[in-house]
Amino acid sequence: MDENASARLTRRALTVAHSVGLFLAMLVICLPGIWIVLSSLRPTVEIMAKPPVWIPQEVSLDAYIAMFSGIGKGGIPVLDYFRNSLIISVTSTVIAVAIGMAGGYAFARYRFRGKSGMFLGLMLTRTVPGIALSLPLFFLYVRLGIIDTHIGMILAYVALNVPFTIWLIDGFFRQVPKDLAEAAQIDGCTRWQAFWQVEFPLARPGIASAAIFAFLTCWNEFALASQLTRSVNSKTLPVGLLDYTAEFTIDWRGMCALAVVMIIPALTLTYIVQKHLVGGLTSGAVKG
């Protein structure tokens, strides 16, 4: 076989191997998701079967119907949970991103005393596992009377997310050349206008990713929420999953159905925002 033909063959074999590898990796990543969707559609017997039943024999939407059927008919207050989750996640994301923008901008642009110490301090808060704080936080909230309230959850999640949003947004503002804001000021902008007209649009991909991450953290958080919420007043969807556990049984099908309900908005949001995540927008700003 001549040299070129064998090189061509090798290249083709590599392409195939590459695709197979990618497929396997995607399978590993997606399987849990698929399994949740499948489990929400089939009876518990099939879910618990050993060896596992891969292809569902009996598919029904019973779990979803039951979920929305109200108390006593196997239902849970899913709309309340959904509303709580939405209010808490959206509000705390907005606040965390606002603080993250202000903080990230300050860390990226200004020099001040104790800057690196402060930055390190913020990052160190990330090293403390949230669950370790749950008991102190619980006592504190009891004293303040904000157990089982939206505001309590929002506060906790803002605190959880702010170090991360500051860190991420700081990185994006650093990539926006300082000259641009200065040019805008020479062009007649105030500092404030220069920020909104020039720096903000350029850091938008970073701010969007910070927002997604913050939102998903709040939306999916379970450990703190399970300690700090009590009733439909503030219980979020992840905590709502516990409604499917009884003393001796766990309704896996119902739980999976609720999980699907939880995943859909998160997936939709990520899909919508992802087009803002295109990087490289700053290319061409400076240098030849």
Added chain:
Amino acid sequence: MATVSLKNLTKRYGNMEIVHGIDLEIADREFIALVGPSGCGKSTTLRMIAGLEDISGGEIDIGGRKVNDLPPRSRNISMVFQSYALYPHMTVRENLGFSLKIAGATKDEMDRRVAEASAILGLDELLERRPSQLSGGQRQRVAMGRAIVRDPDVFLFDEPLSNLDAKLRTQMRTEIKKLHAKVKSTVIYVTHDQVEAMTLADRIVIMRSGYIEQVGTPDEVFSRPATRFVAGFIGSPPMNLHEATVSDGRLVFSAGDSLPLPGQFKSRTSTGDKVVFGIRPDDFYPTGHGLSSGGETEVHRVELPVSITEPLGNETLVFAEFNGTDWVSRMLNPKPLKAGDRIGMSFDLSRAHLFSAETGKSLRN
């Protein structure tokens, strides 16, 4: 259009003083170049004029108005940055019109002025593109267009050509000169490239370590450098500068070689003075290959060995060994030479410079 006046302008960062109380008067419609090595304070000075840096002391007047504490937008200036600083999320048209939009101009007014600037700089084809789709030279032109659109009192240029390749730089230099002729406004141009300063400016301000060394026309700073630093900085290839001691009407160099003391300095020096002798490559040439202007009155001829040559086509730079070091000379109507050849060299001493070794100041009147 406006005059610019700097009075005792000072800049400090903490305890470190970067610009030490400089004074400068810039006339209306004048093209001034601030030139100096990196770290000399020229960019800081420009940024203070722009209002991008606070001033630590002194006064800045633009058009007779004190602007010390005014924000950049209230100074009616425009600035071209070294990095161009085009807004990457806007098209060329939006970049050009940005300042007008901020000022609240009407759509018609904006279109008219953008069209004017675009016509001056030949940007018509590029108006709908984004900066990332432009070449370096095009970006440079857009940056200048953005400056023109504002119709400012003063144009500030901060090393605008440093990011371009050599050929484009020469081309853009000409464009800037043409632009100044057209828009006729006051220009302050910062550069570290003395060729840019010489070719563009009406007057050159040479700065060093936060002080002004000399202010003068290109001809003045070239022919009558006030200090040893200016002598070495202006001119390419640079002036030959060597320390010497005055001794009985002669200049004796470190290795023992000597030259006659140029006549014009005889009354200004006395035996034992430590001086720096300077002669431009144009005034030190292979005999018969110099700028035969006929004005030479004091030519000193010696035979020296050639160490290397750098042919440039129309001329050759000849490095000749004198007093143990290489002195660069300019050979017009060049003939082939090779290292080791001994050739007759002429020092046109009437055009030589002498500086005090201690203060660096010129000993010319």
